[in-house]
Amino acid sequence: MIHLKNIRKTYESPGRVSHALDGVDLHIRQGEVFGIIGRSGAGKSTLIRMLNLLERPTQGEVRVKGEDITRFSDARLRQYRQGVGMVFQHFNLLRSRTVIDNVCFPLRLAGMARRAQLERAHEVLALVGLSEHAGKYPRQLSGGQQQRVGIARALANRPELLLCDEATSALDPETTQSILRLLLDINKRLGLTIVLITHGMDVIRAVCDRVAVIDAGRIVESGDVLDVFLHPRHAVTQSLLSESGVDAEGWRDLAQAVRGRLLRLSFRGDATVQPMLSRASRELNLDLSILQGSVSRIKDTPYGQLVVSAQGAEPGLEALAGMFAAEGVECEVLRP
Ligand SMILES: Nc1ncnc2c1ncn2[C@@H]1O[C@H](COP(=O)(O)OP(=O)(O)OP(=O)(O)O)[C@@H](O)[C@H]1O
Numbered sequence: 347m348i349h350l351k352n353i354r355k356t357y358e359s360p361g362r363v364s365h366a367l368d369g370v371d372l373h374i375r376q377g378e379v380f381g382i383i384g385r386s387g388a389g390k391s392t393l394i395r396m397l398n399l400l401e402r403p404t405q406g407e408v409r410v411k412g413e414d415i416t417r418f419s420d421a422r423l424r425q426y427r428q429g430v431g432m433v434f435q436h437f438n439l440l441r442s443r444t445v446i447d448n449v450c451f452p453l454r455l456a457g458m459a460r461r462a463q464l465e466r467a468h469e470v471l472a473l474v475g476l477s478e479h480a481g482k483y484p485r486q487l488s489g490g491q492q493q494r495v496g497i498a499r500a501l502a503n504r505p506e507l508l509l510c511d512e513a514t515s516a517l518d519p520e521t522t523q524s525i526l527r528l529l530l531d532i533n534k535r536l537g538l539t540i541v542l543i544t545h546g547m548d549v550i551r552a553v554c555d556r557v558a559v560i561d562a563g564r565i566v567e568s569g570d571v572l573d574v575f576l577h578p579r580h581a582v583t584q585s586l587l588s589e590s591g592v593d594a595e596g597w598r599d600l601a602q603a604v605r606g607r608l609l610r611l612s613f614r615g616d617a618t619v620q621p622m623l624s625r626a627s628r629e630l631n632l633d634l635s636i637l638q639g640s641v642s643r644i645k646d647t648p649y650g651q652l653v654v655s656a657q658g659a660e661p662g663l664e665a666l667a668g669m670f671a672a673e674g675v676e677c678e679v680l681r682p
């Protein structure tokens with residue numbers, strides 16, 4: 347749906363040039379939830395703003411359904427933007443307007459008649475679970491409720507694309523989960539494409555299908571969320587993962603203390619809940635001990651990763667990898 351091609355964005359101020367984006371290529375598919383993660387200053391906001399041209403690239407193309415939107419006339423661009431909703435970290439609601447008027451705002455800009463505006467606004471408020479709060483002012487709502495208003499406003503014009511810039515960063519963990527569930531629900535029910543940026547891997551794990559990691563204006567790693575979680579390649583990805591409790595390297599400290607072959611096993615889907623270790627131990631006559639492990643979910647898919655040491659006779663050890671492979675478990679030898 348969206349192809350970014352060699353995007354560069356340079357900010358110049360007297361005596362200083364900053365390369366916020368330094369040659370970004372990205373493909374976002376229709377209907378997916380695509381996450382962009384990186385540290386503060388990495389270029390996330392600049393990147394997401396390329397998708398509605400709140401910022402214009404210094405160089406490169408932003409192709410949406412085959413057309414480079416940087417070449418659109420002002421009128422075309424206005425029309426395009428109506429199909430793109432945006433949700434912000436600090437909600438950006440109009441303080442002096444009621445909830446319903448905040449949601450009507452983009453509809454009014456689009457030239458809709460008042461009665462139709464109200465009808466549509468009530469529809470989207472129902473969708474985000476705020477029907478009873480239509481007449482209130484933003485200050486009378488909790489942070490999570492205000493973000494729901496922000497989401498309703500972004501959905502009012504029936505966008506095909508929803509952009510979320512740190513939409514949950516100002517919220518507590520429980521409210522974050524409820525907003526993420528709402529985004530997932532919207533993605534499924536309305537089939538709309540969502541691009542979200544965050545600095546937390548837990549947000550990526552909860553809702554995204556694919557992810558790109560950005561560092562110093564470059565995409566350093568991208569792929570299916572499962573692949574990136576199970577096999578992070580770049581140092582930035584690894585440290586973002588370990589900060590959110592997914593530490594792939596913790597076993598190293600224990601490795602000295604155990605003998606035997608060290609294996610890293612990666613499970614996806616149904617394989618995650620099969621009693622494979624006990625079977626391997628029984629059938630191949632091996633002693634297995636777990637040095638590190640976790641089982642979790644990415645969206646609806648269970649996945650897990652274990653580092654185990656295996657001791658026993660050579661034929662058993664040799665057969666072990668084959669047994670796991672037959673069950674669809676990836677088996678990587680960390681120490682022979
Ligand atoms: N309007 C601007 N003028 C000058 N420099 C800018 C401007 N906007 C962004 N930058 C610079 O571009 C780089 C990327 O900024 P950006 O806001 O995209 O980062 P970010 O990843 O969204 O960070 P955060 O997580 O803190 O929101 C930073 O070095 C920033 O200082």
Ligand SMILES: [Mg+2]
Pocket residue numbers: 390391392
């Ligand atoms: Mg930002």
